[in-house]
Amino acid sequence: MARSGAVPAALLALLLAACSGVDRPGVPATGAEKQEARRLLQAGAIPRNRQLDEAGQHASLARVVRHIRPAAHRVCQRMRGANCGAILTRSPIRSRNREINAHVDGSHRVTMNAGLLSAAGSDEEIAAVLAHEYGHVIADHVDKRMGDAGVGALGGLLAGTLVGAVICDRSDSDCMGDMAHTGGSMGLGIGALAYSRQHELEADYYSALILAEAGVPLEAGERMLMRLARTKEGRDGGYGPLGMAMARTHPANDERIARWIANRRALQYALSTGLRTDAALASEARRRALESGAAETRWANPGTGHSGVISVKKRWRSAEGLACVRYGWKSWQAAGRAGTGGEETACRTAGGPWRVR
Ligand SMILES: [Zn+2]
Structure with missing residues (x-):
């Protein structure tokens, strides 16, 4: 058996963090924007939700899709994104699920839950979520997520073996095996987790680009993120609009809102000049x-x-x-x-x- 559980775990986390060299798209938030985001989360006013009935939800989603889908397709093509064709061929659908959520499946189809459509305060807020989901499509996150979990596991296996070589007796093959196994499974978890947080921030940035392309005011994204943060799932740690209810795969609410504000301002500056x-x-x-x-x-x-x-x-x-x-x-x-x-x-x-x- 390993002599100490704590040291290798911390070491593994470090090694794995060093492996994931993906740059975040968009600009980082300043300290002032992080404060602003925390203030908004505590006391920011958001409009009442519309509590749309089923017919109202269908009508709202249809309006939003008509507006956002062509813009998402243009952004996808201009930025040489993945799955651009799917944006045009796969129509987003509404599910009867009451959870305030949306997701993309393996065929790149977006599903918007009834809970989300009903909780939104405006078509613009729904547009921000649809654009976020298209962000996952354009950046090919559904396919990458599986690959990333695998890369994490491989990195973890390697790190575990290295740690085992340092802390295990050479004759103790069980210890070596345990370390490699622990490393592999930790890597699987950490790989999937670290990358999916990254993916949320990336999808948020694409959402802002798509809203800008469609001429939708970018403030809608902040309002929707605040609204999501106040849901039960959001309060539990900032799940956000992707349907991955298994773990805290989403960045903290304040980090997400702060980055949204930072990117909104940078994009609005470009549009105004x-x-x-x-x-x-x-x-x-x-x-x-x-x-x-x-x-x-x-x-x-x-x-x-x-x-x-x-x-x-x-x-x-x-x-x-x-x-x-x-x-x-x-x-x-x-x-x-x-x-x-x-x-x-x-x-x-x-x-x-x-x-x-
Ligand atoms: Zn997402």
């Missing part, structure tokens, strides 16, 4: 970061889905009297592809242009 390219948005964000005095400036492109952040590390006046700023920049591609980053210093004379040193 009319800047279309990543280069223009990143350079405008850099200009604002250098001039505004803000610690962090984010950008997100509703067209490409790419995003980035400029974080100011230090401001000072040089010996020659130049104003200088040291800042880091990072950018992310949509669909979890690897991002890039770096650090630079820019200086300028009073009123002159910024020059990178």
Whole structure:
């Protein structure tokens, strides 16, 4: 038997965390946005739910599908997402389930529960959930989830064997076997759990992109996330709108809402300036970061889905009297592809242009 259960478990968790190198799409939330999200969760007002009857639910879902489906298809094609065809061929359906939930099945069909349709406060909130589910379709999460659980198990098996080699007597083959087995099953759990939290944040970001494409006000997403957080399932840990009632597969409510707010603001900024390219948005964000005095400036492109952040590390006046700023920049591609980053210093004379040193 293993001599200590606690040490290898912690070590395994660390090793597995190091294995999952998937970048989060969209921009991270600032501390202020996290506070704002917690405040909204405690005291934010949301409109009353509509308590639609069956006919009302069917009518509302039909209106939302007519509006959201073409937008989701355009976003899918533009971002070279997965299963774009399924968005057009598989019509979302309503189930009579009273749980406030929705899900995507293996054929990429979205099911919206009666409980959810009845609890929503508006068509826009239903649109936010449908767009979130299409996010899972576009990012191919249903297929990936099974693969990720397998990758986690393999990583865990390897980590367990390594830990076993360190802590077990060489002659004790039971101990080695136990460690490998423990590692494998922990990895299976951790792999599926870690990735599905990631998937929820990714689907939320796609939801925002789809709503922006459809011209639906992005604030609808916050309202729906707040509403979900106040349901029984939500209070238990932020399950959110995907039907995985088996574990806490969803990020905490405040983390989700904070990220939604961060991405909404970045996308709304792009929409309001009319800047279309990543280069223009990143350079405008850099200009604002250098001039505004803000610690962090984010950008997100509703067209490409790419995003980035400029974080100011230090401001000072040089010996020659130049104003200088040291800042880091990072950018992310949509669909979890690897991002890039770096650090630079820019200086300028009073009123002159910024020059990178
Ligand atoms: Zn989901």
